[in-house]
Amino acid sequence: xxxxxxxxxxxxxxxxxxxxxxxxxxxxxxxxxxxxxxxxxxxxxxxxxxxxxxxxxxxxxxxxxxxxxxxxxxxxxxxxxxxxxxxxxxxxxxxxxxxxxxxxxxx
Amino acid sequence: xxxxxxxxxxxxxxxxxxxxxxxxxxxxxxxxxxxxxxxxxxxxxxxxxxxxxxxxxxxxxxxxxxxxxxxxxxxxxxxxxxxxxxxxxxxxxxxxxxxxxxxxxxxxxxxxxxxxxxxxxxxxxxxxxxxxxxxxxxxxxxxxxxxxxxxxxxxxxxxxxxxxxxxxxxxxxxxxxxxxxxxxxxxxxxxxxxxxxxxxxxxxxxxxxxxxxxxxxxxxxxxxxxxxxxxxxxxxxxxxxxxxxxxxxxxxxxxxxxxxxxxxxxxxxxxxxxxxxxxxxxxxxxxxxxxxxxxxxxxxxxxxxxxxxxxxxxxxxxxxxxxxxxxxxxxxxxxxxxxxxxxxxxxxxxxxxxxxxxxxxxxxxxxxxxxxxxxxxxxxxxxxxxxxxxxxxxxxxxxxxxxxxxxxxxxxxxxxxxxxxxxxxxxxxxxxxxxxxxxxxxxxxxxxxxxxxxxxxxxxxxxxxxxxxxxxxxxxxxxxxxxxxxxxxxxxxxxxxxxxxxxxxxxxxxxxxxxxxxxxxxxxxxxxxxxxxxxxxxxxxxxxxxxxxxxxxxxxxxxxxxxxxxxxxxxxxxxxxxxxxxxxxxxxxxxxxxxxxxxxxxxxxxxxxxxxxxxxxxxxxxxxxxxxxxxxxxxxxxxxxxxxxxxxxxxxxxxxxxxxxxxxxxxxxxxxxxxxxxxxxxxxxxxxxxxxxxxxxxxxxxxxxxxxxxxxxxxxxxxxxxxxxxxxxxxxxxxxxxxxxxxxxxxxxxxxxxxxxxxxxxxxxxxxxxxxxxxxxxxxxxxxxxxxxxxxxxxxxxxxxxxxxxxxxxxxxxxxxxxxxxxxxxxxxxxxxxxxxxxxxxxxxxxxxxxxxxxxxxxxxxxxxxxxxxxxxxxxxxxxxxxxx
Numbered sequence: 007x008x009x010x011x012x013x014x015x016x017x018x019x020x021x022x023x024x025x026x027x028x029x030x031x032x033x034x035x036x037x038x039x040x041x042x043x044x045x046x047x048x049x050x051x052x053x054x055x056x057x058x059x060x061x062x063x064x065x066x067x068x069x070x071x072x073x074x075x076x077x078x079x080x081x082x083x084x085x086x087x088x089x090x091x092x093x094x095x096x097x098x099x100x101x102x103x104x105x106x107x108x109x110x111x112x113x
Numbered sequence: 114x115x116x117x118x119x120x121x122x123x124x125x126x127x128x129x130x131x132x133x134x135x136x137x138x139x140x141x142x143x144x145x146x147x148x149x150x151x152x153x154x155x156x157x158x159x160x161x162x163x164x165x166x167x168x169x170x171x172x173x174x175x176x177x178x179x180x181x182x183x184x185x186x187x188x189x190x191x192x193x194x195x196x197x198x199x200x201x202x203x204x205x206x207x208x209x210x211x212x213x214x215x216x217x218x219x220x221x222x223x224x225x226x227x228x229x230x231x232x233x234x235x236x237x238x239x240x241x242x243x244x245x246x247x248x249x250x251x252x253x254x255x256x257x258x259x260x261x262x263x264x265x266x267x268x269x270x271x272x273x274x275x276x277x278x279x280x281x282x283x284x285x286x287x288x289x290x291x292x293x294x295x296x297x298x299x300x301x302x303x304x305x306x307x308x309x310x311x312x313x314x315x316x317x318x319x320x321x322x323x324x325x326x327x328x329x330x331x332x333x334x335x336x337x338x339x340x341x342x343x344x345x346x347x348x349x350x351x352x353x354x355x356x357x358x359x360x361x362x363x364x365x366x367x368x369x370x371x372x373x374x375x376x377x378x379x380x381x382x383x384x385x386x387x388x389x390x391x392x393x394x395x396x397x398x399x400x401x402x403x404x405x406x407x408x409x410x411x412x413x414x415x416x417x418x419x420x421x422x423x424x425x426x427x428x429x430x431x432x433x434x435x436x437x438x439x440x441x442x443x444x445x446x447x448x449x450x451x452x453x454x455x456x457x458x459x460x461x462x463x464x465x466x467x468x469x470x471x472x473x474x475x476x477x478x479x480x481x482x483x484x485x486x487x488x489x490x491x492x493x494x495x496x497x498x499x500x501x502x503x504x505x506x507x508x509x510x511x512x513x514x515x516x517x518x519x520x521x522x523x524x525x526x527x528x529x530x531x532x533x534x535x536x537x538x539x540x541x542x543x544x545x546x547x548x549x550x551x552x553x554x555x556x557x558x559x560x561x562x563x564x565x566x567x568x569x570x571x572x573x574x575x576x577x578x579x580x581x582x583x584x585x586x587x588x589x590x591x592x593x594x595x596x597x598x599x600x601x602x603x604x605x606x607x608x609x610x611x612x613x614x615x616x617x618x619x620x621x622x623x624x625x626x627x628x629x630x631x632x633x634x635x636x637x638x639x640x641x642x643x644x645x646x647x648x649x650x651x652x653x654x655x656x657x658x659x660x661x662x663x664x665x666x667x668x669x670x671x672x673x674x675x676x677x678x679x680x681x682x683x684x685x686x687x688x689x690x691x692x693x694x695x696x697x698x699x700x701x702x703x704x705x706x707x708x709x710x711x712x713x714x715x716x717x718x719x720x721x722x723x724x725x726x727x728x729x730x731x732x733x734x735x736x737x738x739x740x741x742x743x744x745x746x747x748x749x750x751x752x753x754x755x756x757x758x759x760x761x762x763x764x765x766x767x768x769x770x771x772x773x774x775x776x777x778x779x780x781x782x783x784x785x786x787x788x789x790x791x792x793x794x795x796x797x798x799x800x801x802x803x804x805x806x807x808x809x810x811x812x813x814x815x816x817x818x819x820x821x822x823x824x825x826x827x828x829x830x831x832x833x834x835x836x837x838x839x840x841x842x843x844x845x846x847x848x849x850x851x852x853x854x855x856x857x858x859x860x861x862x863x864x865x866x867x868x869x870x871x872x873x874x875x876x877x878x879x880x881x882x883x884x885x886x887x888x889x890x891x892x893x894x895x896x897x898x899x900x901x902x903x904x905x906x907x908x909x910x911x912x913x914x915x916x917x918x919x920x921x922x923x924x925x926x927x928x929x930x931x932x933x934x935x936x937x938x939x940x941x942x943x944x945x946x947x948x949x950x951x952x953x954x955x956x957x958x959x960x961x962x963x964x965x966x967x968x969x970x971x972x973x974x975x976x977x978x979x980x981x982x983x984x985x986x987x988x989x990x991x992x993x994x995x996x997x998x
Binding site: 026046047048076 | 128132135136138139140141142143144146147162163165166167169170171173174
């Protein structure tokens with residue numbers, strides 16, 4: 007089971023390398039404003055993801071072309087993708103169970 | 114783009130250094146991005162959220178040892194282990210023991226603060242929050258007749274039976290309506306259980322009384338329809354208290370017969386202990402048994418008698434019930450000409466019971482919030498001063514490898530331990546305080562139910578943690594960030610590092626003075642209202658008069674004998690040496706009240722007035738100290754068979770006859786015509802803070818509508834002697850006449866002001882506490898400042914500055930801080946004064962004298978608090994200081 011914040015951050019990074027603010031905006035948009043990652047929480051979570059080896063900070067020359075030098079970019083690691091996939095599978099299973107039960111109830 | 118506020122950058126300090134360095138800028142930037150495009154309030158909200166998030170994350174890091182930077186990172190656990198916490202607490206306790214004065218003071222301050230908060234919360238909870246002990250109490254409403262505000266005037270809020278009967282039949286929005294008789298009086302009945310007769314108090318209720326409230330008798334049953342009708346079998350239901358008192362809690366009593374007022378009555382049930390009618394509806398009184406009150410044609414003739422409680426129907430709302438009963442009342446007006454008027458006012462039962470105390474309770478809540486704030490500010494000041502004193506200790510430990518996170522956590526643990534101990538003390542204070550309050554007879558409904566419960570304890574724990582964190586945060590952050598070299602250098606005192614924190618200390622002191630000022634203004638204003646009331650001209654002279662109840666009903670069967678008895682009591686007691694006047698009345702001030710209709714004969718019959726009626730004997734006016742402005746007092750010749758006479762007070766005379774003299778005029782009241790023989794000055798008979806209303810005095814020897822009477826005596830002797838005289842004389846007439854409820858009239862007046870005195874006392878205590886804390890804060894800051902600048906002072910003195918000049922410098926600092934605090938406090942009080950307005954009497958919220966007095970007191974207190982440290986400043990020995998340097 008992946009923490010909710012971690013899940014959403016990894017999900018954002020799964021598409022492309024991003025810096026903190028961009029992650030927060032992606033999450034906000036994707037959850038229709040439901041999940042607003044407050045700054046300190048976001049950066050702590052990023053530090054923790056780095057510690058766990060699920061995400062990695064990009065060094066200077068890895069930054070996307072023309073992007074701000076000042077901001078720290080992050081990318082998802084291989085194990086990060088694996089954990090994200092596991093979590094997605096778990097959620098899908100849960101969703102299936104839910105669908106089945108609701109289907110039973112409706113029939 | 115919205116500019117981030119400056120303080121948010123400062124708040125970044127709660128984050129560990131490395132984290133701050135890496136992400137600080139981006140954190141602020143993301144915050145700004147969230148704030149963009151919002152209103153002022155929206156931006157403020159966003160930044161508050163960002164701040165809260167910072168604090169949570171920052172503290173999380175501190176506690177999970179991930180502060181990196183100095184301390185090496187521990188690999189696994191993210192939560193502090195229990196072992197670690199235990200060690201921290203032990204360290205904290207050890208450190209606190211090293212400085213017992215400081216620790217005891219801190220614990221005491223937190224303890225008193227939290228104790229006060231819990232006590233007030235418990236009272237507020239009992240009065241305003243905890244549901245009434247009935248089934249679905251939210252569906253219960255109080256139906257009164259007219260709305261006369263705070264001092265409820267019984268005759269004018271009560272309803273005549275006819276309206277109730279028709280309303281029960283018609284109302285679809287009310288499930289059912291129950292009522293109780295508002296004029297049953299204390300100890301008017303005699304119950305024989307065993308050998309001795311006991312005076313007991315009856316409460317007459319409608320047959321559906323318990324079912325409307327949703328209460329079941331603990332034993333037995335409630336009244337049957339037959340019992341609850343005219344001339345039905347006499348049945349009573351005992352209250353739990355009287356069952357224990359009079360029958361020793363014997364369940365066998367149910368079903369048996371007792372002797373009540375010389376006739377047999379069967380006890381059909383006992384009420385549960387939880388059904389405590391008096392604490393809810395009539396605080397300060399007691400009820401012994403319930404008797405049925407039929408809703409019949411006969412009871413209808415008694416006029417307005419009932420207080421009504423109704424239960425809303427399942428789909429009804431307060432508004433729909435109001436609308437329906439309003440329409441009903443209009444139709445009653447048209448249909449029933451000969452009935453008393455009915456102007457229904459429906460409100461939630463809870464509001465009826467304790468709504469009047471709401472403003473006072475909210476005032477107390479506001480006051481304890483201020484008290485808690487000043488406690489936090491004060492402890493912060495003390496702790497900051499202490500932490501500074503420990504700079505060397507902390508710096509050395511930091512140098513020896515203790516990480517910043519570690520030090521931060523230790524310092525914070527210390528404050529949390531202090532506030533935890535304080536909370537424990539606070540709970541003790543609150544338990545005692547609440548117990549004390551609940552036993553006082555303050556005439557506040559449900560106060561006797563106030564207890565410190567789980568909710569209150571939760572609040573204690575939460576406030577302890579909050580206090581610990583709030584007052585510990587600043588010192589802890591500062592302690593943990595200490596610069597080694599700065600602290601170790603002796604000469605670095607008073608350098609930029611301390612200056613930076615000087616502002617924080619000053620802010621804390623100024624806010625303490627401001628809060629103390631607010632509380633002082635509030636308590637002074639309420640105390641002045643209280644004093645104003647104490648000096649209010651009551652219209653009668655409460656001092657020097659004593660009253661006692663004599664109950665001739667048990668000895669005499671007919672009116673003639675009673676009359677003779679009254680005559681001899683008045684003659685003998687009134688004629689005793691040292692007794693200036695003696696009189697009888699069926700009502701004492703501040704208690705029971707009743708109104709009858711009255712109108713002037715040969716005048717507009719529509720001009721009906723409902724004066725308060727007192728049935729009094731000759732001599733009563735003198736004994737109570739009323740002032741006769743025209744005509745005469747009753748005499749012993751005003752007996753039945755002669756012309757019925759009446760005495761009015763000025764407001765009633767003015768209402769009935771305007772400017773004309775009422776003497777010799779005839780008024781009609783409760784079906785009889787009476788000639789006006791006297792006019793008296795108005796009196797405050799209902800409550801001290803209510804303007805006097807119209808009053809009608811009838812001659813005791815002509816009216817028999819009363820049971821026991823009160824004898825009131827005034828004289829040159831002490832109250833105790835007066836009582837002895839009365840006992841002796843009445844005993845000489847008939848030793849078997851019961852004489853009880855002996856009381857000084859001034860006590861009755863005092864008791865009626867008990868709720869107000871209660872609020873005033875609490876506010877005064879809070880204000881006193883706040884002033885002491887503010888003084889302590891000033892003392893701490895000035896002495897800190899003096900210690901910090903010893904070196905500087907020494908140099909000044911060595912260069913020829915006089916001690917006086919040094920003192921003047923510090924005094925100026927003190928006065929500046931106090932003045933600033935005063936200014937803020939007074940402006941705040943000026944704006945906040947409106948809250949008080951409704952409970953003030955004889956003084957405006959902006960009373961200049963109060964403001965001046967508060968300013969003088971606080972300036973005086975602050976100078977006194979600063980005196981010792983300021984004096985020590987001028988006694989610094991230059992030689993000593995310079996040698997050290």
